[in-house]
Amino acid sequence: MLVDSHCHIDFPDYADGAAPLLANMRVAGVGHALCVSVDLERFPNVLALAEAHPNIFASVGVHPDHQDCEEPTVERLLDLARHPKVVAIGETGLDYYRLPREAVDWQRERFRTHIRAARQAGKPLIVHTRSAADDTLAIMREEAAGEAGGVMHCFTESWQVARAALDLGFYIAFSGIVTFKSAAALREVARQVPLDRLLVETDSPYLAPVPYRGKRNEPAYVRHVAELIADLRGVPVKAVDEATTENFFRLFGSAKRT
Ligand code: NI
Secondary structure, X not given: OEEEEEEOXXXXXXXXXXXXXXXXXXXXXXXXXXXXXXXXXOHHHHHHHHHHOOOEEEEEOOOOOOOOOOOOOHHHHHHHHOOOOXXXXXXXXXXXXXXXXXXXXXXXXXXXXXXXXXXXXXXXXXXXXXXXXXXXXXHHHHOOHHHOOEEEOXXXXXXXXXXXXXXXXXXXXXXXXXXXXXXXXXXXXXXXXXXXXXXXXXXXXXXXXXOOOOOOOOHHHHHHHHHHXXXXXXXXXXXXXXXXXXXXXXXXXXOOOO
C-alpha cells in the first residue's frame, strides 16, 4: 500500500466529492493521503476531509504564493495544529518564480514563522521551494528546521540541494514530474536519494503523471510515480510501497494508520 504524501483534494476541482477519489485509491493500493493546507481561509475544508475520513490526514499552513490572505502567526498555527488529524505544518517555503526575491521579504518572514511553529508543535514541515533553493536552505539552517524535520515536497532541484536537505534530516518527495519526458536530471536524483528518506506524492490536482499528463490529478495516480521510481532503481514496486509508507509514518509521527 502506498501513501500520497501531498495532495489538495479540498480544491474546487473535486466538486464531485471525495468518494470517487477514495474508491480509486483503494483500487490502486493507495491506503492514505495527506491533504495539504495552502491558506487559513480554506483550512476548514482540509480539516473537514480529514475528520470525515480516517485515512486522510491534514496539515496547516499558508503557501508562499498566497499573498492576499490571513497572515499566520506562530500562535495561530500552533492553535490549529493541536487538532489530532493535523500531522504537519505547511505547505510553506519560498517561491521566487512569480515575484523577484527583492519583492518578497514577507515570504521569508512567513517561512520563519512556520518553522518556529513546527519546532514548538513538534510536527514536521512541508517545504515548497521554487527558484529559491539557496535562500530556502539558508533559512532552514538559521531557524534550526532540522529540529522539526520535514519533507522537501514536489522536489525538482539538483542532487546538491537534495544532499543539503538530507543533511538537515529532511525527506525528499517526488511527484508526477519524475515521469515527464524532460525530467532526466530529476530521475537521476530520484535514483540516488536513500530509500529510507524517500516519499511519493501527487500534488493533486496538478502535475498528473504520465499517462495522465495534462489531466486532473488524484491521489490514486501516486501509483504511477512509485512504479517509475521502482523501475529507475531496479527494485520491485513492493519495495517502494513498503519503504515510502514506513517513511511517511515515521516522519508524520502523529498520523495513525487505519
Ligand atoms: Ni502543494
